[in-house]
Amino acid sequence: MTTFPPHPNTLMTEKTIPAIDxxxxxxxxxxxxxxIRPRLQADTVLVGIHSGGVWVARRLRELLGLGNEIGLIDxxxxxxxxGERGLHARVKPSSIPFDVEGRPLILVDDVLFTGRTTRAAxxxxxxxxxxxxxxxxxxxxxxxxxxxxxADFCPWRVELDPSQELILxxxxxxxxxxxxxxxx
Amino acid sequence: xxxxxxxxxxxxxxxxxxxxxxxxVINHILxxxxxxxxxxxxxxKKVPLLRGKSVFNVFFENSTRTRTTFxxxxxxxxxxxxxxxxxxxxxxxxxxxxxxxxxxxxMHADMFVVRHAASGAPHLIADHLRRxxxxxxxxxxxxxxxxxxxxxxxxxxxxxxxxKKDFANLVVAIVGDILHSRVARSDxxxxxxxxxxxxxxxxxxxxxxxxxxxxxxxxxHDMSEGLRDCDVVxxxxxxxxxxxxxxxxxxxxxxxxxxxxxxxxxxxxxxxxVMHPGPMNRGVEIDSDVADGPQAVILxxxxxxxxxxxxxxxxxxxx
Numbered sequence: 001m002t003t004f005p006p007h008p009n010t011l012m013t014e015k016t017i018p019a020i021d022x023x024x025x026x027x028x029x030x031x032x033x034x035x036i037r038p039r040l041q042a043d044t045v046l047v048g049i050h051s052g053g054v055w056v057a058r059r060l061r062e063l064l065g066l067g068n069e070i071g072l073i074d075x076x077x078x079x080x081x082x083g084e085r086g087l088h089a090r091v092k093p094s095s096i097p098f099d100v101e102g103r104p105l106i107l108v109d110d111v112l113f114t115g116r117t118t119r120a121a122x123x124x125x126x127x128x129x130x131x132x133x134x135x136x137x138x139x140x141x142x143x144x145x146x147x148x149x150x151a152d153f154c155p156w157r158v159e160l161d162p163s164q165e166l167i168l169x170x171x172x173x174x175x176x177x178x179x180x181x182x183x184x
Numbered sequence: 185x186x187x188x189x190x191x192x193x194x195x196x197x198x199x200x201x202x203x204x205x206x207x208x209v210i211n212h213i214l215x216x217x218x219x220x221x222x223x224x225x226x227x228x229k230k231v232p233l234l235r236g237k238s239v240f241n242v243f244f245e246n247s248t249r250t251r252t253t254f255x256x257x258x259x260x261x262x263x264x265x266x267x268x269x270x271x272x273x274x275x276x277x278x279x280x281x282x283x284x285x286x287x288x289x290x291m292h293a294d295m296f297v298v299r300h301a302a303s304g305a306p307h308l309i310a311d312h313l314r315r316x317x318x319x320x321x322x323x324x325x326x327x328x329x330x331x332x333x334x335x336x337x338x339x340x341x342x343x344x345x346x347x348k349k350d351f352a353n354l355v356v357a358i359v360g361d362i363l364h365s366r367v368a369r370s371d372x373x374x375x376x377x378x379x380x381x382x383x384x385x386x387x388x389x390x391x392x393x394x395x396x397x398x399x400x401x402x403x404x405h406d407m408s409e410g411l412r413d414c415d416v417v418x419x420x421x422x423x424x425x426x427x428x429x430x431x432x433x434x435x436x437x438x439x440x441x442x443x444x445x446x447x448x449x450x451x452x453x454x455x456x457x458v459m460h461p462g463p464m465n466r467g468v469e470i471d472s473d474v475a476d477g478p479q480a481v482i483l484x485x486x487x488x489x490x491x492x493x494x495x496x497x498x499x500x501x502x503x
Binding site: 074076077078082083085086087088090091092093094095123124126127128129 | 195212215216218219220221222223226227228230231232233498499501502503
């Protein structure tokens with residue numbers, strides 16, 4: 001996947017997004033499920049990070065036919081940029097409806113970028129107990145990590161300009177799809 | 185008009201009073217509190233939000249209960265908490281309020297939780313900090329004189345929202361010593377802002393402030409009229425010292441007229457909830473059968489109070 005430089009005659013505003021071909025997020029969920037399947041253990045549980053990660057985790061649970069409930073976490077209380085950003089966005093309650101002690105967990109997010117969200121999520125999970133292991137599953141890996149974190153399962157590596165935001169959204173019918181926007 | 189509680193971006197930077205808080209700000213606090221509520225059920229009852237921050241509990245008036253709930257809330261946010269019993273130290277030696285504040289700012293305080301017998305003291309501190317251009321230091325009013333007790337008001341709103349979901353059709357009766365109650369004032373402002381259908385102020389003439397109708401409440405001197413078909417009953421503590429003055433004939437007389445007995449509660453809607461900010465005087469304003477009965481939500485109020493105070497401190501320290 002490549003991004004195209006703006007045409008020299010095109011007047012670029014900050015809002016203009018160079019067109020890239022975005023893959024079908026639903027097909028990627030299926031791909032991700034197949035990557036995970038061989039590594040599943042009997043008591044593996046999925047933990048989705050709000051909000052994109054939760055959608056993907058729900059999809060994976062269906063596709064993998066997991067009986068366990070998934071966990072949901074909102075990392076707002078664990079973010080390292082709280083000093084600059086404060087508590088603005090609506091924080092959703094984290095809900096881990098199982099004992100994490102000794103469980104193999106798969107942390108699920110939509111996009112892996114700097115790695116800071118993953119760091120916050122791992123810290124939060126350890127406040128619920130000591131899991132046997134944590135693996136990371138993401139739909140998209142944008143590179144440009146700022147922490148020593150990598151995904152264990154990922155169907156799509158994509159190069160984007162840091163000023164761009166890769167957004168997973170859910171349509172009214174629940175279908176997931178990708179879009180790219182200029183960062184706020 | 186300049187609102188001393190909001191910063192230049194319209195974000196909450198001090199919590200001084202519920203009066204003048206926009207509805208969205210109140211809802212943001214209540215929504216955030218519901219996320220914090222879950223933290224207290226976990227193995228590790230702490231989040232790292234205020235790690236490295238110093239919260240000073242500055243209580244110029246004694247209140248172990250309120251101070252403790254703020255201390256627990258700050259500690260669950262990982263803040264360092266310093267409790268100052270100012271009445272016994274600096275103030276007793278003649279230091280002024282603002283000198284005390286300057287000293288604590290010099291110790292790199294990030295937040296003050298202030299209780300003071302004089303209405304307006306937290307406001308004075310917030311003004312002083314603005315003049316010093318210290319918009320990184322935040323003030324929470326933990327009760328000032330007869331003026332306000334905003335975190336109690338917010339936890340009451342959290343409790344009502346938890347059990348009743350929506351304020352639009354609610355009839356709320358606030359019963360007792362409204363004259364001396366900062367809780368009542370905060371509750372009335374919050375309920376009107378959130379759009380409760382009717383707020384009743386119930387009590388004897390001597391314990392209701394004059395012109396309280398101007399706050400948008402219905403005044404009832406008769407307890408049965410006040411309770412009839414209401415959804416929420418908020419009982420206020422009758423402070424013992426009021427008995428000695430000329431305001432009331434006797435505790436027994438008071439209980440007969442304004443105490444919440446099972447028979448009185450039966451006049452409210454069958455699913456009405458009973459609240460009390462504590463500490464309760466059983467047999468003075470509330471019957472034990474009611475206080476321990478199925479409609480009382482007095483202990484859940486305490487639990488919600490921690491989460492609401494965590495939300496307030498978490499939001500302020502980030503703005």
